[in-house]
Each structure stands twice: as C-alpha cells, then as structure tokens.
Amino acid sequence: MSTDLKLGLNLGYWQRNADDATEIVQTAERLGYGSVWTAEAYGSDAFTPLAWYGARTSRIKLGTSVAQISARTPAATAMTAMTLDHLTGGRLLLGIGASGPQVVEGWYGRPFPKPLARTREYVEIMRKIWRREEPVTGDGEHYPLPYPGGAGIGKPLKLITHPLRAEIPLYLGAEGPRNVALAGEIADGWLPLFVFPEKIEQMYGPSLAGTGPDFDIAAMVMTLITDDVRAGLDGVKMMLTLYIGGMGAKSRNFHADIIGRMGYAEAAEEIQALYLAGRRDEAFNAIPDDLADGISLVGPVERIRERLELWRKSPVTSLLVMGPRDETSLRTVRDLVLG
Incomplete structure (x- = not known):
C-alpha cells in the first residue's frame, strides 16, 4: 500500500x-513536480516535445506515455532514448506500449498478433x-538480428555512442492482466490509463504479486478542480465516451475491456454500440457517474483531498x-498530493 505519492504531469498529445x-x-x-509525460497515437510523436521541454528545463524527468513499439524498431527506439537521455542529463523515463490492432495494422502497417512476445523481445x-x-544479436521471432534474408550480409553491431545510463x-x-504481469516481470514501472483505486x-x-518496492505504478488521472462537480464529471465522461466507444474495433477494444473488468461490462457494451451507431450523445449519457468519478479526481479542493486517500491506500x-x-x-x- 502506498502512502506517499509521487507527482507528475501528463500533457497527452501535442496537437x-x-x-x-x-x-x-x-x-x-x-x-516540485517530479515528471512530465507526453503521448503518441497517430498524430504527434512522443519524443520531440520532450526534447523541446527538456532543453528548457533542468530537473524534471521526461516520460513517454507511451511510445508505440510498432512505430519504430527496437534499435531505433533505443537510439532515440539514449540520445534524449544524454542530452537531458539522464532524465528520460521510457514508457512503451503495444497499442491496438487498428493503429498497429492500419497506421503502421505491422502485424499485431503476439503483442506480449513482441514486447518482451523489444525490451531485451x-x-x-x-x-x-x-555486438547485438537476436534470435527471436519478431525482431531477429541480423535480419535473416535480404542481402545476406548483415552483421551484429554495437552502439557507437556510450549511453549516459546503461x-x-x-x-x-x-x-490486460497478462500484460500487467509482463510489466511487473521485465519493467521498472507500469502506466495504467484507467485506475479505479478501490478495485x-x-x-x-x-x-x-512479484513486484518489488521500487516498482512504480504511475497512474494517469484526470484531475479537475471545480466547484461544479457535475461539469467536472461530464469532462471525464467525454473522454470515456471516445475511449470506450471509438478507440478500438467492436470486436477488440482494450479500453472497453478494462471498463468491463471494473464491473461495468454491460455499460461498456452499450456505450460502444451507441457510439459506433453514431449516437454519441446517448453514448455519453450511458456512462455511469460513479465510473467517471471512480477513475478521476474531480471537485472542490476538500472533495479531492478526501478522494486522494483512496489513492494513498492503493498500490x-x-x-x-x-x-x-x-x-x-x-x-x-x-x-494536495505532496502536502
């Protein structure tokens, strides 16, 4: 159980x-915020804004939340991460993710199957x-090095530049539970998009279960300070409408799945069906208020202070x-968070 929370700012996409x-x-x-994070999907990339902000700061850590593994080869991501880490004095926090089949296959033109195996190989x-x-070699199914084909003269290579941090x-x-378990096994932290602290x-x-005390569970949390709780919750519901309804195919939407595992499976199915039918106002109205409230921090200062205790008692x-x-x-x- 956590009592002292670290604090970061998630800027999302540069638009x-x-x-x-x-x-x-x-x-x-x-x-005194400890970190700032940027994201990517199929618009802006996650690294360029961090380089921009890193050049204009000196202490705050710089995180990708998340860089998509299908956007770059493991070597390309490793080179970019090493370079940015060097230029910013060792401030990079590299968050990566497999994304979903619509983006991976529709945008990057790469196969989506076996995301856990691909992620493990990528990290290695x-x-x-x-x-x-x-010199780096790899005999995995997804990123073999050297490439077994082509000109037939590929050779194992070693990074020219010495990293600031190895x-x-x-x-x-x-x-998903299996992907979270993989994070606990091979990574230093987990970046969950939706967290219901009590659940x-x-x-x-x-x-x-196997994670140690230094494993960082860095939850992205919509935080809106307002005396109008209704308007604040509506802001959260607008975000949920898009993610549950439109960020994934009807047959495979990981965001809808996680809402189902929170206990809102029927609501998630209804929201997605309404959204895909073009009835977005109805999809918005189908999102339960207690779901929007549970995954966010919304309201006046004292209400947020009270709700923060649920997060402090969580992992x-x-x-x-x-x-x-x-x-x-x-x-x-x-x-409120740091006291």
Missing part, C-alpha cells in the same frame, strides 16, 4: 502549433543495445495528473 506547454512544464518543475534488444557488452528506466503501458488490487493483484505510487494547465491549479494539486 497544434499553439500547443507549446513550455511555460506549464517550467512551472511544474519549479513547483533495447537493453542489450544500452549495455554495450557485445539502464534507462522502462515502463510498460498495459491494460486495482482485485483486478491486478495476482499480476503485481499506486505515482499520480500523473491530466488537466491542470495553469499555475494556480498546478500549485493546488501539488499541495
């Missing part, structure tokens, strides 16, 4: 020219590259808050 969060990141650093290669103990902290974005042990207890060790974008709200959240 447009005006979305330069440098001032927000600098404010978060000054206020990156760590071999960073350690520079010998062990860059590695996180897995994971939702996390019931849902993932066996998956997390979660870091809160990556999504929502605060000005100094007042960043300071208020800092005071």
